[in-house]
Amino acid sequence: MGRVVLVTGVSRLVGGMTCRALAADPALDRVIAVDTVPPLHNLGRADFIRADIRNPIMGKILAQEKVDTVLHLGVIMTPKQAGGRTLQKEINVIGTMQLLAACQKADSVQRLVVKSSSSVYGCSPRNPAMFTEDMSARRNPTGGFGRDSVEVETYVRGLARRRPDIDVTLLRMANLVGPGLRTTFSEYFSLPVLPVPLGYDGRFQVLHIDDAVQVLRRTAHADALSGTINIAGDGMLTVRQAARIAGKPVVSVLAQAAPLIQQASGLLGSSGAFDAEQMQFLQFGRGMDTTRMRTLLGFVPEHTTREAFTEVLGAPGRRHVVNPGEARV
Structure with missing residues (x-):
């Protein structure tokens, strides 16, 4: 039987780039792209099907097309992308539930890869220096996307218990950065002045979008790979270090003022936007241990966090495209 891969969320940048990379892979017979709206970008030889993962029609698609591998990249990171927080949660949580139900019924499905997020670890002063995949959040995520990610992972693990014959892999990715990719993280660093909580300097990792696409492509091919894997670029930055690289001034603020800062950024109509839910991340940050990424996947990102x-976000005079052969410091 030939290899048939189905990718959700292809109208957005990560899903579209991953779908195109898979479509260029001669080892795959077919790539099926699914989303509610046709993508504006090229998907290569992939076959696009306009469908909503919340609709039971997904079960028919999996069965009729004899899909053996599903890449679920349809989780939406910000309410703005979805058209509001209510719709974001419905797509992320209800959509995932319906897709997993379809996978459970489809005898052809052998592998499921789900793009998750480091946000499941939350942000807390009690966090360890580095989270391994077996650790859980010391304080449950308060942001909408973080809560959605926790729920999504719960349902994915439920499928793994009900269908142990399916190889289920969760990729917990650090904040993604890439040309044209707009997220809460990138919006923050687009502000003309960066509000930083007084007395704090949170640490973080990022993952370049090109590395995200490559690790998704590799995981789609991995044999008998199940479980959760942290994915991030080497090294870490603090918020204030990142501000210097971005060439942005910082202003110290009280953490409790986050809602007021969000309102002010909206009224000023600046190129970026401040989301009050980011404040704990700016205070405490988070770090992930990526040993499993190297040992199980054999994957080393081309780009370090720095x-x-x-x-992507450095000041124009500091931006530098790294060649694959360049040595890292």
């Missing part, structure tokens, strides 16, 4: 951040 390289990826500098290339």
Whole structure:
């Protein structure tokens, strides 16, 4: 039987780039792209099907097309992308539930890969220096996307218990950065002045979008790979270090003022936007241990955290596209 891969969320940048990379892979017989709206970008030889993962029609698609591998990249990171928080949660949580129900019924499905997020670890002063995949959040995520990610992972693990014959892999990715990719994280660093909580300097990792696509492609091919894997570029930055790289001034603020800052950024109509839910991340940050990424996947990102951040969000005079052969510091 030939290899048939189905990818959700292809109208957005990560899903579209991943779908195109898979479509260029001669080892795959077919790539099926699914989303509620046709993508504006090229998907290569992939076959696009306009469908909503919340609709039971997904079960028919999996069965009729004899799909053996599903890449679920349809989780939406910000309410703005979805058209509001209510719709975001419905797509993320209800959509995932319906897709997993379809996978459970489809005898052809052998592998499921789900793009998750480091946000499941939350942000807390009691966090360890580095989270391994077996650790859980010391304080449950308060942001909408973080809560959605926790729920999504719960349902994915439920499918793994009900269908142990399916190889289920959760990829917990650090904040993604890439040209044209707009997220809460990138919006923050687009502000003319960066509000930083007084007395704090949170640490973080990022993952370049090109590395995200490559790890998704590799996981789609991995044999007998199940479980959760942290994915992030090497090294870490603090918020104030990142501000210097971005060439942005910072202003110290009280953490409790986050809602007021969000209102002010909206009224000013600046190129970026401040989301009050980011404040705990700016205070405490988070770090992930990526040993499993190297040992199980054999994957090493081309970009370190500093390289990826500098290339995408650095001040114009500091941006530098890293060649694969360049040595890392």
